[in-house]
Amino acid sequence: IHLQLTVEQNLRFLLALYGIKPSADALEQALDWVGLAGYEKINCYQLSAGQTRRVGLARLLFALEYVAQFPCWLLDEPLTALDVNMIAKIEHLMQTFVQRGGAVLMTSHQTVAVANKQLDLTLYMV
Known part of the structure; x- marks a missing residue:
């Protein structure tokens, strides 16, 4: 996120990276x-x-329509700094994406209700 840009400019820029030009x-x-x-x-x-x-995270809504083009979401701590209601919305969005054939690979320090596989790397930490 470019801090000097507006919310709209940032979202349009992020979507343009994927060739998505949303309507107003x-x-x-x-x-x-x-x-x-x-x-x-x-x-x-x-x-x-x-x-x-x-x-x-708003761009993920658009990605639901392009599962075939963008079949995998790679998310780094997407739930950080979000309230409980927004976390539930993001979890539902991820579940919908996976049901449509997508895959989500993410890191999180929080338990994620929609996770079906977890990789615990604590044994490898030095």
Whole structure:
């Protein structure tokens, strides 16, 4: 997330990396889904850590429509700085993605309700 860009500019940039050009309505719906409706023109440096995280997570909604093109999500601590309700929404989104044929590989210090495989690396830590 580029802190000097607005929420909308960041989301459009992130989606453009995947060749996705959302309509204004689709963008508005995604931002509403992550709890950032009305924040479109706010620079990201003005957001909290959780709000900044939500900007990046909003792009996952668009990826549901492109499972064949982007079959794997690689997520690094996607639940950090999120409230319980948003965590539940992200878990549901991941479950939907997997049901549509996608795979999610993620790191987390939190227990994830939708995980069906966990790799515990604590035995290898020095």
